[in-house]
Amino acid sequence: MFTQGMWGKLLAGMLCAVFAVLGIAGTATAKVVKVDLDARITNVEVAPGVKMRAWTFNGSVPAPVVRATVGDTVEVTLTNSDMGSKIKCPKSLSKKQNKKKSKKQVRKYNKKRKNCRAKKRAHMGMAHSVDFHAAKIAPDKAFRSVLPGESITFSFEAKKAGVFMYHCGTGPMLEHIGMGMYGMIVVDPVVPRPAAKEIFIVQSEFYGKVKNGWLKSSYEAMQTEPPKYVTFNGTAMKYANDPIEVGVGEPVRLYFVDAGPSIFSSFHVVGSWFDEYQHDGNIDEPLHDVSTQVIGPGGGGVFEFTLPEAGRYPFVTHSILDMDKGAVGFFQAG
DSSP: OOOHHHHHHHHHHHHHHHHHHHHHHHHHHOOEEEEEEEEEEEEEEEETTEEEEEEEETTBSSOOOEEEETTOEEEEEEEEOOOBOOOOOOOOOOHHHHHHSOHHHHHHHHHHHHHHHHHHHHTBOOOBOOEETTOOSOHHHHTOOBOTTOEEEEEEEOOSOEEEEEEOOOSSHHHHHHTTOEEEEEEEOSSOOOOOEEEEEEEEEEOSEEETTEEEOOHHHHHHSOOSEEEETTBTTHHHHSOEEEOTTOOEEEEEEEEESSOOEEEEETTOOEEEEEETTOTTSOEEEESEEEEOTTOEEEEEEOOOSSEEEEEEESOHHHHHTTOEEEEEEO
């Protein structure tokens, strides 16, 4: 016959065994997620028929989606392949050469040299870095700038479930993000979310003027002018021309990041509302029945919703000026 003390010892032993098994399982399922990022210049389409010489991770804007689970170790290797372009500019005129040319010829030559030197500066290789908002880590070590031709490797534990931005943090950061150096990382909870159709959207904006089918972006434009384009996943009107297909009544989970660098998003789906919104993807504090949600630059969130009947549903930033600049798309339910 078991006494009360014996039952207590038996129960304690059983609990210890259960905790030990859970601990082993947790350790066994955790993995190393290797992320290789290559900083390089790439021509990308930012609007229909308009390209831009972008600064990128892995040649795309936005950069690839990184995915991990709470408890995983994210190992990041950043390689800086931005070696710049070899542009040779005319040398300054000697006194002898100056005397042989007219004043008009000298002015024309010096202007050509000045423009060439400005182009050379714009095409020089530069330092880059990567800052993960999902990481708790000393940024001066892990997120430090890497010179052209060099690389850095660092790792962090994915401790918090959610959706977060990653981006180049090298100064001027406004310019590096504005030129296209950003992406999304999704950290899944240990207990998986319910099954749903998953969609990943990064909102961002581009600055400058268009000439001959090319957006001529500049740091000055980012500082002083409104954006030329506001985009979902790097291209203005991308999903207006190529709608995202979903099923009627199908659970949809939309992971969203506002990469900025400066414009807030006011995300909205016309003809529906969000059954649940999780700020930064925080599963512990969801909001329910949300019609429109503001997300600031550098922030993110997870939207859960369904579309009630067959049809075409616009999704937009409800900042209408920015919607008209390209931040609009469609869900095709059917």
